[in-house]
Amino acid sequence: MSARPNRPAVRWPAAEWWAPLLTDLAAVQRGSAALGLVVRRVSLTGATPCVEVGWPDGASATLRPESEAGAPALLEALSAAGPAAPPPDGHEHTHWAPGVDAPPLLKYAWLLDELGGASDAWYAYVPVRVELLEVRTDGVGAVDIGVGRPERGDAVRVRVALAEYGEPAGLGYAVVERAVGVEAPGALSEEEPIGGLATCLVPLVP
Amino acid sequence: MHTVRKRVGATAAALATALGAVLAMSGQAQAQSQAGAADGKSGAVEFSVFDTGAGLPKGESFQLKDLTDYGVPKRTTEKLAAGEDGADVRAAAPAAPAGNFDVVGEWKDKDGWDAVMRTGYWNGANAGFGMTKIDQKHNLSLDAVKATTMYPRPTPEGKQPIGPTTYNYRTEVNHVECSGWWIFRSCRVTETLTVLAGIDYRKLDDGKAFGAVTAFCEGVPGRCPDWVRNAVNI
Numbered sequence: 001m002s003a004r005p006n007r008p009a010v011r012w013p014a015a016e017w018w019a020p021l022l023t024d025l026a027a028v029q030r031g032s033a034a035l036g037l038v039v040r041r042v043s044l045t046g047a048t049p050c051v052e053v054g055w056p057d058g059a060s061a062t063l064r065p066e067s068e069a070g071a072p073a074l075l076e077a078l079s080a081a082g083p084a085a086p087p088p089d090g091h092e093h094t095h096w097a098p099g100v101d102a103p104p105l106l107k108y109a110w111l112l113d114e115l116g117g118a119s120d121a122w123y124a125y126v127p128v129r130v131e132l133l134e135v136r137t138d139g140v141g142a143v144d145i146g147v148g149r150p151e152r153g154d155a156v157r158v159r160v161a162l163a164e165y166g167e168p169a170g171l172g173y174a175v176v177e178r179a180v181g182v183e184a185p186g187a188l189s190e191e192e193p194i195g196g197l198a199t200c201l202v203p204l205v206p
Numbered sequence: 207m208h209t210v211r212k213r214v215g216a217t218a219a220a221l222a223t224a225l226g227a228v229l230a231m232s233g234q235a236q237a238q239s240q241a242g243a244a245d246g247k248s249g250a251v252e253f254s255v256f257d258t259g260a261g262l263p264k265g266e267s268f269q270l271k272d273l274t275d276y277g278v279p280k281r282t283t284e285k286l287a288a289g290e291d292g293a294d295v296r297a298a299a300p301a302a303p304a305g306n307f308d309v310v311g312e313w314k315d316k317d318g319w320d321a322v323m324r325t326g327y328w329n330g331a332n333a334g335f336g337m338t339k340i341d342q343k344h345n346l347s348l349d350a351v352k353a354t355t356m357y358p359r360p361t362p363e364g365k366q367p368i369g370p371t372t373y374n375y376r377t378e379v380n381h382v383e384c385s386g387w388w389i390f391r392s393c394r395v396t397e398t399l400t401v402l403a404g405i406d407y408r409k410l411d412d413g414k415a416f417g418a419v420t421a422f423c424e425g426v427p428g429r430c431p432d433w434v435r436n437a438v439n440i
Contacts, residue, residue: 001425003363003376003400014366014374023369092370095408095416117369117406118419124402127425167306170339170420174332177427205331 002123006131011068015119018044018132022116024071025051028078029109030096031087037078038105038139039112045133045195054139055082100166107162108137114171115145121172126180133194144201146194147179155197156182160204171204178204248387251286254433256350256440257378258357264395271389278439286438287389307410309417310337311348315355315375316365321405322417323348335419344422345429346401351421353377353440354403372406372419379434399434400424 007017025039036056043050051063051074061081065074071086078084096113098106115135122130133155134146144157156179160171182202191199251270255262260276262268273283311323326336328343340346358364358375368374378400384393403421410416423430 003424012367012369014363014368019369093408095406095410117372118404120368120374120402120404124424125422126427165333168326168335168416168419169333170335171333173420173427177332180427 001125001127001129005119005123006129009068009119016122016132017067018042018049019116019119021049021051021065021067021069022112022135024069024074024116026109026112026116027071027087027091028074028084029112030091030106031075031085032078032083033103033105033109035083035085036105037082037084038108038137039135040139041134041136043134044131053078053081057082097168098166100164102166104140104162107166108139108143110166111143111160111162111171114169115175118170118172121170121176125173126176128180130176130179133197145175146199147175148194148197149179153197155194155199157191157194157199157201158204159201164205174204178202247288248391249289249385251289251384251391252382252433253286254379254381254437256353256357256437257359257380258353258439259360262380262382262395264398267392267394269389270384270386270391270393273393282438283389286384287391306336307412309412309414311352312414313352313356315373315405316358319407320415321352321355322415323351324417326418336417340418340421343428344420344426345432345435346421346423347435347440349440350379350401350435350437351403351418353437354401354421355405368404369406371408372404375403375405376400376424379437381431381433399426399430401430401434 005014005016009015009017009019011020025042029039038054039051040054041052048064049067051065054060059082061078063077075084075086098110122132129150131148131150133148135143137143141162143160143162145160146155146157148155158175158178182200191201193199255278258277262276270283270287274280306325306327308325309322310325313321315321324336326334326338328334328339334343337348340351354377355375358377363376365373365375378398380395381397382393383396384391386392401421402424404419406416406419408416423434
């Protein structure tokens with residue numbers, strides 16, 4: 001637990017460095033959900049984030065943007081590989097939540113927004129250190145959020161079932177609390193390691 | 207509930223000696239002080255105080271009467287001196303209107319911004335927002351959130367943007383223990399927690415901000431201690 005981010009963002013000094021990127025990707029995902037665009041994976045284990053994007057026709061793109069590049073720059077880069085569109089007017093200033101009956105890709109956009117807008121969950125909420133390492137989705141029903149636990153030297157993927165969410169939920173706090181509460185990754189299902197760390201998968205709601 | 211602990215039973219001689227060092231008391235006053243031990247005017251008292259800007263001294267003692275210098279109303283100090291619970295109204299969650307987005311509180315933050323508390327919800331585990339989650343999961347009141355946003359730390363960390371429209375506010379709450387007699391009790395801050403409240407200023411269809419996302423004691427994912435929500439000056 002700290003009063004300051006582990007690595008502050010420039011845009012919002014009280015936010016973690018990846019918060020602007022997730023907020024911008026939320027805008028891209030919201031505007032492009034109807035076009036089938038899926039931000040399949042955001043990896044935050046390297047010095048520069050890696051963003052993998054796919055479309056229904058099989059097209060894909062891999063970007064390594066600066067975390068504060070901004071939504072217009074992301075859209076411009078993605079447009080070279082497939083259809084992408086900005087979010088509706090007022091996206092940043094009008095509260096939105098898709099509702100539980102919304103299409104999965106729209107709910108995923110909302111989830112990225114929730115994660116990006118509450119990065120204090122990752123430094124001020126729990127008494128131990130945690131790190132956001134990865135966000136990935138199948139684009140249909142599940143979003144896995146990779147949480148590093150430096151003091152234990154491992155990681156936990158917390159699976160959020162999109163079908164159950166769509167209203168304001170404080171999901172960042174929920175994910176961190178869940179990850180910290182997992183005892184021994186070895187006793188749980190093994191997963192593809194994140195950043196070389198032993199990793200297990202748990203549902204957000206046990 | 208806020209607790210006021212009283213230790214009554216000091217001997218008359220010890221009491222008179224202690225008091226004599228502070229005040230040149232008449233025999234009549236000494237008799238009154240012995241009576242005071244029975245009615246709560248002497249003994250140990252515990253309470254908590256939101257730091258509204260003056261900053262209680264840490265690591266050194268102060269007298270109960272000095273609380274007024276730190277923004278605590280004189281009437282509250284007198285109640286504490288008498289061994290009574292200092293808060294006038296216990297902070298309970300507002301009655302819950304029907305909808306999650308119904309407004310249960312509106313106020314101005316330290317800069318005059320329009321802050322809002324909505325009913326919200328809590329699923330009993332870790333998902334939710336607004337008053338219901340703040341009250342039931344984190345054991346904080348509307349008054350505690352108001353105090354945090356109206357009197358945040360006087361440093362950049364007191365009010366900081368954490369997203370395009372969301373601001374985090376922080377302020378300290380001090381747990382204080384006092385012993386001695388009446389307003390001359392010697393007091394010391396024994397524990398300090400930081401309350402963090404997040405307000406999202408994105409507008410809803412009603413033209414008002416989404417408002418309080420959550421509020422918690424830093425480093426405490428569950429319930430804040432009761433003494434935080436029961437501070438005497440909120």
